[in-house]
Amino acid sequence: MIGVFDIRNFLSLGKTGSGRFTHKIERGKFLSSEKVFVRKEMTSPRVARQEVLAQELFRLLLPTQPETRLAWHPINGTYYVLSEEIPNYRLLPMTPHEFTNGQYTGLGQILLGALFLQEIDLKNGNVGISGNQVIKIDGDWSFAFIRDPSFFTYQPEQTITTSMIETLPYPKFYAFNWLDLIFENVAQSRSRIVDPAALCNASSFRREVNQAILKILLLPESYLERLVDAFIPAGGSRYLDFLKQRRNELKQSALQSLSFKAYLSSPQAANDAQMHWNYIKAFKVQGDYPILSEQDHECFKAQFDSSFRMLQESSSMSRSSRINSNVESRLEVEHVREDQQIEIDHFSSVAKFPRIPVWKSFLSGFFIGGALILSFILLRVIDVMTFGLSLPLTVTISAAMVLSAGLLMGAITKALWPQVDGNKAEPKKTNKNQNQIPSFVDSAKERIGSFKELTHSAETLLNSGKINTQQSQPALKQGNFDDNPSFGP
Numbered sequence: 001m002i003g004v005f006d007i008r009n010f011l012s013l014g015k016t017g018s019g020r021f022t023h024k025i026e027r028g029k030f031l032s033s034e035k036v037f038v039r040k041e042m043t044s045p046r047v048a049r050q051e052v053l054a055q056e057l058f059r060l061l062l063p064t065q066p067e068t069r070l071a072w073h074p075i076n077g078t079y080y081v082l083s084e085e086i087p088n089y090r091l092l093p094m095t096p097h098e099f100t101n102g103q104y105t106g107l108g109q110i111l112l113g114a115l116f117l118q119e120i121d122l123k124n125g126n127v128g129i130s131g132n133q134v135i136k137i138d139g140d141w142s143f144a145f146i147r148d149p150s151f152f153t154y155q156p157e158q159t160i161t162t163s164m165i166e167t168l169p170y171p172k173f174y175a176f177n178w179l180d181l182i183f184e185n186v187a188q189s190r191s192r193i194v195d196p197a198a199l200c201n202a203s204s205f206r207r208e209v210n211q212a213i214l215k216i217l218l219l220p221e222s223y224l225e226r227l228v229d230a231f232i233p234a235g236g237s238r239y240l241d242f243l244k245q246r247r248n249e250l251k252q253s254a255l256q257s258l259s260f261k262a263y264l265s266s267p268q269a270a271n272d273a274q275m276h277w278n279y280i281k282a283f284k285v286q287g288d289y290p291i292l293s294e295q296d297h298e299c300f301k302a303q304f305d306s307s308f309r310m311l312q313e314s315s316s317m318s319r320s321s322r323i324n325s326n327v328e329s330r331l332e333v334e335h336v337r338e339d340q341q342i343e344i345d346h347f348s349s350v351a352k353f354p355r356i357p358v359w360k361s362f363l364s365g366f367f368i369g370g371a372l373i374l375s376f377i378l379l380r381v382i383d384v385m386t387f388g389l390s391l392p393l394t395v396t397i398s399a400a401m402v403l404s405a406g407l408l409m410g411a412i413t414k415a416l417w418p419q420v421d422g423n424k425a426e427p428k429k430t431n432k433n434q435n436q437i438p439s440f441v442d443s444a445k446e447r448i449g450s451f452k453e454l455t456h457s458a459e460t461l462l463n464s465g466k467i468n469t470q471q472s473q474p475a476l477k478q479g480n481f482d483d484n485p486s487f488g489p
Contacts, residue, residue, distance in 0.1 A: 002230050002289045005030070005071035007080050010039060016085075027085065033287070037069070037082040045072075046235075047140055047147065048079035053231045053239065054117055054142030055083070056285055060227075061215050062109050063279060064133045069286055070231060083137055086130045092179070093129065096195040100202045106134035107194075108208025109215075111168050115160065116216055116246055117142040120151065123177035124193060141176070146238055151176070160249035162256040168209055170196040210263040213254045215276050216247060217311060220303040223280070226291050251311075261315040273308050277301065 013027040016038055024041040042048035048070060055068035066084035073080075098104050107127075113136070114122050121141035128135050145152055152158060155174040164172045171178045181191050199205050224243050228236040254260045263269050281297055284290050292300055 002286050005069055005082070005286070007039075007071040007073045007078075010037075010071065010080075010082075012039075035067075036085040038085055039071070040081045040083070042079045042081055042140075045077075045079045048081055049232045050143055050147065050239070051081050051138075051140040053228065054119070054139035055081075055136075056227070056231070057117060058110065058113050058136050058139065060219075060280065060283060061113050061212050062106055062136075064106060065136060068139075081140075086128075086135055086137070089128050089130050089135060089137075091128055092124045092134070092193050094192040096191070096193065096199070099194050099205070100198045102202070102204030104129060104132050104134055105204070106208065107169070108205045109212040110134055110136045112165070112209045112212035113216075114142075115164060115168070115171075115173065116212075116250060118144045118158070118242075118246070120144040120174065120176045120178075122175060122179065123183070124180055126177075127179070143239060143242060146242060160246060160253050162253040165209065165213070165250075165253055165257055166259070167196075167200060169194050169199050169205075206259055207263070207268075210260050210269075211272050213250060213260055214264070214269060214272060214311075217251050217254070218273060218276060218304055218307050219247075219280070220300055220307070222303075223291065223300065227285075230285055230289065230291070255311075255314050264312055264315045270308075273304075277304050 009030055009032075010028050011031060013029065013036065016025055016027045026039045027036060028039055029036050042051075052068050052070045055065070059065035059067065066086050068084070069082040071080040071082055072078065093104075099107055110127065111122075113119075117139075119139060119142040121138070122136075126136070126138040128137070141147065145158070152174060158173055161172075169179065170181060175182050176185050177183060179191060179193050181188055181194075181196070221244065225240060228240045228243070232239055281292055281300070282290070283292075
């Protein structure tokens with residue numbers, strides 16, 4: 001446990017600024033230092049320790065952040081948060097293009113840090129500008145779920161996702177204030193500070209987001225333990241568990257981000273990692289208290305390097321898995337195309353079988369029936385004197401024979417011949433038996449042969465010029481007309 005500054009050694013330099021503050025604010029410095037701090041009186045010791053931890057985590061991500069210290073009054077027990085004074089600190093300007101083109105730096109790392117630490121009060125004023133650097137102050141609403149879980153009672157799951165990372169600066173998570181995109185729990189229609197759509201894909205901003213992710217993921221777990229213990233020695237396990245959980249969520253989600261994976265494989269990531277190690281190994285809190293001693297450097301460097309290698313390997317495996325998935329998808333598409341081609345070929349082959357349209361079959365039957373009646377009349381097989389019938393009745397019976405012949409021929413063709421409708425056919429896979437000629441073809445051939453024999457018998461009668469009704473009856477039976485009611489004895 002590190003020491004806490006005695007506020008009685010703090011020399012007040014008067015009030016700071018003319019704005020409205022929710023805490024009692026004063027400027028001052030310690031007699032042993034020339035640094036000027038802004039002193040904020042806190043009503044809760046727990047919130048005071050929580051804010052100092054959060055602000056020092058922001059400084060761990062971004063060296064340009066001001067130092068934050070913890071102080072108290074031994075007599076009355078009041079705690080204070082001391083923030084290093086920032087020269088020329090001002091509100092974020094209403095110039096979105098200057099954030100997009102990278103003129104102002106640090107916003108990407110601060111927004112990612114705010115997402116990681118669940119900071120919900122990131123309003124303009126708690127974030128500002130000093131020179132061209134974006135600065136984060138007043139972190140008492142970091143670790144928001146620990147401080148007041150009721151804020152999240154009616155909120156959706158707050159687990160860090162890839163979408164949350166990739167849509168920054170826009171917050172796809174709960175925040176009470178967020179730049180000027182959310183003000184006092186109300187989402188605003190537009191921002192005058194940033195252009196979310198343009199800034200989201202700006203190279204400088206996206207690089208800062210990736211750098212902040214890498215810095216968080218490379219921190220050894222034991223380093224986080226020491227940092228938490230430095231400010232919250234009693235009850236710090238809640239904060240440590242929170243940081244571990246959020247870091248695991250961040251890791252899983254970041255490794256699904258194409259931008260972060262591309263950054264990991266670049267030389268820039270290796271250079272940033274080395275610079276980050278050089279910074280955290282010398283990182284001090286409460287003025288001159290080092291988190292790591294020189295004896296710790298070798299052990300922690302091994303953990304640090306191992307974490308970086310594992311991140312790169314995980315990124316490579318994820319990329320390889322994605323490539324394999326794409327290859328498998330392409331192969332599957334090719335197989336589907338082959339199956340579809342087989343089905344198309346199958347239906348094409350079925351369509352190539354000779355087909356007699358049904359309406360033509362009926363018409364052919366009518367012509368055949370009419371030709372038979374005409375030939376029988378010419379041969380005097382049908383005759384008024386032969387049957388003893390009247391002429392109208394003879395004509396009626398003849399017409400009935402023609403109609404019956406047409407209907408019979410059409411029905412036989414429809415029942416025995418394949419009628420394929422390409423618009424209604426459902427795709428099915430073919431097999432080796434589908435290429436064989438269907439059995440109904442042989443049956444149709446036999447019936448056609450019978451019809452040819454009938455025709456041959458008629459030609460024989462015409463050539464002989466003789467009338468033999470007894471011989472014509474078997475010929476008609478052989479042609480399957482024996483059940484036709486139009487024929488009498």
